[in-house]
Amino acid sequence: MIRNIKAIIPGIATSDGAGVKLHRSLGGQQQVRLDPFLMLDEFSSNDPNDYVAGFPAHPHRGFETVTYMLEGHMLHEDHLGNQGHLKTGGVQWMTAGRGIIHSEMPQQARGAMRGFQLWINLPAKEKMKPAGYQDIQAEEIPKTSLANGGSVKVIAGSYEDRDKRVAGPIQGITTTPVFLDVHLPPNTEFEYCIAKELNAFVYIYEGGLEIGDPMRAVPKQAAIVLGDGDLFKAKAGAEGAQFIVLAALPLHEPIVQYGPFVMNTRAEIEQAIDDYQNNRFVVS
Template sequence: MSMRPLQRVISGMETSDGAGVRLKRSLGQSQQARLDPFLMLDEFYSADANDYIAGFPAHPHRGFETVTYMLDGHMLHEDHLGNRGNLRSGGVQWMTAGRGIIHSEMPQQSEGLMRGFQLWINLPAAEKMKAAGYRDIPAEEIPVATLPEGGTAKVIAGSIDVAGDTVAGPVQGLSTEALYVDLNLPPDTVFETALPGDRNAFVYAYDGSGRIGQEALPHSAAGVLGDGDSVRITAGPDGLRALLLAGKPLREPVAQYGPFVMNTVDELEQALQDYRDGTLTD
């Protein structure tokens, strides 16, 4: 197998979103910091309620998917379809905005630790105007595999091979064939897995640090992987917790204005007009 090298490191940048939630943004901090089909990755992490209590009041989306993965804490999702979902520690919400959704994500705690991630995945042109929908996936529905050298791999989407067995996550069948794995590696251990050459991929180190091949992957940074058909991740002396993400590139033009992601400026203008007219979700 050909090991993928570490091609680029995108350090997390402090910012805020929603009504003032403090975030660390790696992918998506600029148009040059995307990795088709991934548009953005945010990490939120604070035990100070002032950093998260205002949450994400009602706001629109069109043309992509959002994946919210909660490590610690409790958020309530509500949308214009009448859906209500509680996102608790270890759970995932996979939302497809499609032609339009208006939703909110509000903390259900006034103190304590809130930590997690939100990932934006682009939709192909043929799916941007499909009906909106979402799926709540509680922690108990997400398989966690014990790795040969110790540590675990929690498979949210796609599948990986662990000691000759295929471990498949609950999310399958996407056009982007997304892979989403949460790795927890003890100090100085190695995780290696096949990663098809037609996927773009990156690793986000959120606790500790490590190496991709022989290249350093620092804490709070996304390491974009180069060409190859497998990846080798080595934990640092303090261990490593990291997200491994991969997906088939769409190779389509991207026109983005805030929460709207389309293929052309005309489509963006139409999305804005639909939102102003109240027809975004029709």
């Protein structure tokens, strides 16, 4: 069964951190989420005034953040003493768990800064697990060539094509996330089997794309939520297409969010605020 378009969530121009300009689709409005995905930001600018102030130290609890850098260089530092350089083509997969205070600061004064940050919810039983993160360099992310001249980078989950299975570096997470970056030449087609139990969406960041059966054109800078089914079908437009495919197992749990804290009850949010304000948050 082909997954057709269920909803289109346009990206809203906003800013975060110390004034970094971005477009926020999922999470741009209250309750506009796709379980277990909480938020998706795209940042993209050649103007350093749009990004140079970065994201100074701030806390998180109860979810995971995924930063995928298309272009640029960010430095991650956190209260646990971790430090990591996120460069063009690389990914940072951070589990905030019971609490982390970190910063993400640009290491460039000019040029392009472009990429995505995704928030993925943690199940209730894992929200207070120890914090941790993985820095994945570009060369550690497998890329497979398609018969039509396109390519697929596999960040999380796996991709199967022509009797070949390619697994990404992120595995073993409860929500079994899939994260693909797909590049298609002009007027070529793409198919990908997505397990029917997963929620899924697509985000086009270059070119044009049609999705479903019958094919329907979709906009850039928007989360294209896919409906029920087990097969994703798409066709690139005359300029080709570059897009990310995201899918994961829904948690079906209550969500209470207060800024950078995402828990299951109001009492847990109040505890997170109290822990942070009284320096109990930073216990490693």
